[in-house]
Amino acid sequence: MEADSMPVKSGKEYIERINNNLPDVRIAGRRVSGEISEHEAFKGLVATQANMYDMQVAEELKGRLVYSSPSTGDPVGLSYMQPRTMKDLVQRRTMMETWASVHHGFLGRAPDYMNTAIMAYASAAGVLEEEYPAYASNLKRYYEYCRENDITLSHVFIQPKAARISTFLRTFKEPEAARIVDKNKDGIVVRGAFLLDTQGATSDEILVYPTPFSWTETEDNPYSFVFAVPSNLEGIRFICRESFSAGDSSYDYPLSSRFEEMDTLVVFDDVTVPWDRVFVCGDERMASRLMTESHFHVYAGTQIICKNIAKTEFMLGTIEMLVEATGINNHEHIIEKVTEVIVAVETLKAFQLAAEKGAAKDRWGSMLPNRKPIIAANVYYQKMYPRIIEIIQLIGASNLIMIPQERDFNTDIRDQLDRYMKGIDLDAKKSVQLARLAWELSVSSFGGRQSVYERFFFGNSTVVNNRMYAEYQDSRAKYADQVNRFLT
Numbered sequence: 001m002e003a004d005s006m007p008v009k010s011g012k013e014y015i016e017r018i019n020n021n022l023p024d025v026r027i028a029g030r031r032v033s034g035e036i037s038e039h040e041a042f043k044g045l046v047a048t049q050a051n052m053y054d055m056q057v058a059e060e061l062k063g064r065l066v067y068s069s070p071s072t073g074d075p076v077g078l079s080y081m082q083p084r085t086m087k088d089l090v091q092r093r094t095m096m097e098t099w100a101s102v103h104h105g106f107l108g109r110a111p112d113y114m115n116t117a118i119m120a121y122a123s124a125a126g127v128l129e130e131e132y133p134a135y136a137s138n139l140k141r142y143y144e145y146c147r148e149n150d151i152t153l154s155h156v157f158i159q160p161k162a163a164r165i166s167t168f169l170r171t172f173k174e175p176e177a178a179r180i181v182d183k184n185k186d187g188i189v190v191r192g193a194f195l196l197d198t199q200g201a202t203s204d205e206i207l208v209y210p211t212p213f214s215w216t217e218t219e220d221n222p223y224s225f226v227f228a229v230p231s232n233l234e235g236i237r238f239i240c241r242e243s244f245s246a247g248d249s250s251y252d253y254p255l256s257s258r259f260e261e262m263d264t265l266v267v268f269d270d271v272t273v274p275w276d277r278v279f280v281c282g283d284e285r286m287a288s289r290l291m292t293e294s295h296f297h298v299y300a301g302t303q304i305i306c307k308n309i310a311k312t313e314f315m316l317g318t319i320e321m322l323v324e325a326t327g328i329n330n331h332e333h334i335i336e337k338v339t340e341v342i343v344a345v346e347t348l349k350a351f352q353l354a355a356e357k358g359a360a361k362d363r364w365g366s367m368l369p370n371r372k373p374i375i376a377a378n379v380y381y382q383k384m385y386p387r388i389i390e391i392i393q394l395i396g397a398s399n400l401i402m403i404p405q406e407r408d409f410n411t412d413i414r415d416q417l418d419r420y421m422k423g424i425d426l427d428a429k430k431s432v433q434l435a436r437l438a439w440e441l442s443v444s445s446f447g448g449r450q451s452v453y454e455r456f457f458f459g460n461s462t463v464v465n466n467r468m469y470a471e472y473q474d475s476r477a478k479y480a481d482q483v484n485r486f487l488t
Contacts, residue, residue, distance in 0.1 A: 011050030105311025
């Protein structure tokens, strides 16, 4: 962590830093060479996020996106701010809403997500103080480093199937879980792989925080660790899935040309993690405590609600345009479907308001939003998102299949397209463009990935429901007691 402190970065600085990192990135059987910002699989996302970073330095907007560093007084990203008052919570929400208005909720890992996460962990570094004061100092120092240098951070929590307890119980073979294979004067040596590092190839650093594998009881669990390292550290490789951006035309691919976030398998091939980058090492109990007592799910959930409101409003707008273009706005079954989406928007806003208004100080001095509405919003959106996609499919119908490309309007068939592809109050080219947007949302590989991502954003339905069930334990008991007294 020797980088010189600098104020918030601009889009140009973000692109330069990403291009200069030169991590080992593999896609479609080849290693990425040259400027990653110009690679067809990454350039749309990089351009979008560069625009977001430019907003930080724009005179008319920076007051909504930055605050004064408590260390230097320089402007730093507002999503790094530890909220200590209700006003702070509102400022953080306003910042997140401003960035979400650019990516319309399609960036599941926009930079403010991990900025919020590292803030939450560092604010709770006191969990480590008594037993591991050096690790506590590392964590607080790393947070300050990220804040002061406007680090773009990715993360991994999930390991491949070969690393899971269910696989071990069926094969009785040593699991392929990421582990510490050595410790020396320079740091810990880590070997293994992690799934789904979204934006790993286009970030400065990566936070590694897996659920420890507990196949054997030991005080020093080699499968339990938390650390952060530069993405270009020797021995780290990013293996990309197929790109879901079929082209850079914003007409033909209005979403994926701008918002395609690459997901990667990250391989650690005996990577030496410096000791000053280690936050937990070998203590499974402490890894669990830091996750719980930092209130990660709550703070990250506030960013997610902003994202989901922006996304649902965007989908409602798309649905409204489809309905108007086909003249079916007076059909009862259409009104019912549109109303479902309206209710989704208002429900998310109600969750957001309830969480904010119910905030209270936690033991670390942070203003913590009410957990229950946040967790309820996670449960709700996991179920509601597929329904909204279904509604787009039902309303779009054949228009989601018969979609010419922009180049067709530059040929001798233009007159026929103009005649037969127009909508109500929409010329043919605009009507087809709308259809292509709805197709990317609900039918394309990009849309399919978005649906799966939303279904598993904070875990599968069992994990998310159990989290809600446990959080509501006291309330459930209270309501049952009310009924019991009524029956007495």
